[in-house]
Amino acid sequence: MKLLIGDKNYSSWSMRPWLLFKHFGIAFDEILIHLDQPGTNAAVLAHAPKGPGKIPCLIDDTGLAIWDSLAIAETLAERFPQHALWPRDPAARAHARSVSAEMHSGFGELRSHMWMNIRASFPGKNATPGVLADIARIEAIWRDCLDTYGGPFLFGEFTIADAMYAPVVMRFNTWQPALSETSSAYMRRVMAVPAVKAWIDDAFSETHAVAYLDECR
Incomplete structure (x- = not known):
């Protein structure tokens, strides 16, 4: 899986799913795309042409694009039930x-x-x-x-x-x-x-x- 993120200094939305990957030891490739550049949107679309061109964006092993930090978090919780990404209770x-x-x-x-x-x-x-x-x-x-x-x-x-x-x-x-x-x-x-x-x-x-x-x- 690949995770498209923005600059770590500024991108609050990118921080959320990245932390989940790292904390729970889920393997992924990180692709950092600088924010506020003329080519930012195009760079995202080059990786995820069916999405809205926004980051963060997860591209899974089938090529499916999942964007929005909460949607990515829910996807990880669903696909990796061995990890308690949400509370078990x-x-x-x-x-x-x-x-x-x-x-x-x-x-x-x-x-x-x-x-x-x-x-x-x-x-x-x-x-x-x-x-x-x-x-x-x-x-x-x-x-x-x-x-x-x-x-x-x-x-x-x-x-x-x-x-x-x-x-x-x-x-x-x-x-x-x-x-x-x-x-x-x-x-x-x-x-x-x-x-x-x-x-x-x-x-x-x-x-x-x-x-x-x-x-x-």
């Missing part, structure tokens, strides 16, 4: 799907004002009322999951839900909003996961830059 699995879908479709203020840039540092910036409301909701999700399932991750062991929120951890590390100790401790645990550390290391070794994402606006 049905009630916990439904809960994990709910908070993952909420992350997937929501938190527009946070996405717009606190984008992912692992190499940057914008402490205290862009903390608009809308962003603070999003952060409060994320902290409530994290606290509820950790209290309910006992940690160290949202549903005990690292699952798709943690991969879905890993880019939020990257954002919080860059923008440094005020957070509870519960949230800060969860962030430290996520950043210590070997797959997450590998992604961060790769982000710092990249040289391609996207100017508008490197400036706090």
